[in-house]
Amino acid sequence: MEYKIWENKMSIKERLLRELCCLASLECQEKYMLNPTKDKYLLCIDLIEDCENACKIALAESNKIYFSVEERKAIVKMLDKFAECDSKFWEEEERASMSDYEDFVYRNNTFCGLRELALKTIQIFGYELDDFDYD
Known part of the structure; x- marks a missing residue:
């Protein structure tokens, strides 16, 4: 997945939703984590770190205006998780990637x-x- 390209073109909210989508989508994980190609793959650590970073950015004081109180509470719950x-x-995760990632x-x-x-x-x-569309 080409995160760096779309990162600069998307709003903070769009980026957050995109990251959440990849984390929420078992289909995405099956396609890019369990059945990757050399050009398109997704690592668990990248998936989690990218989503966590997007949550932290969304909660920055300067970005408060883009999210409702309810949305901000949900983002905080994500960070807690x-x-x-x-x-x-x-x-x-490391042991699984060496044996049975499924x-x-x-x-x-x-x-x-x-994911839930x-x-x-x-x-x-x-x-x-x-x-x-996570593709």
Whole structure:
């Protein structure tokens, strides 16, 4: 995925929603994490870090005007959920990438919780996952 290109062309809210979409979309993860090509792939660490960074940027005081109070609360919940990605989580992710990444993507409680909360956050913004094209 070419994050750097669209990053400069999108608004802060658009960037956040795009990152949330990739995190919320099992289809995206199946396509780019479980069945990557040499040109198009997605790493768990990049997925999480990009989404977390977009949340932090969205919550900057200078960006407050772009989000409702409810949207900001949802973003804070996302950041709280990212805090659950402790060293144990990353050790599990690393072991999984060497053996069975599918099990991690489908069954890791923290990762599945992130995906679920990202979807709920998108819905708080008034969208559904089908409203986005992650390609």
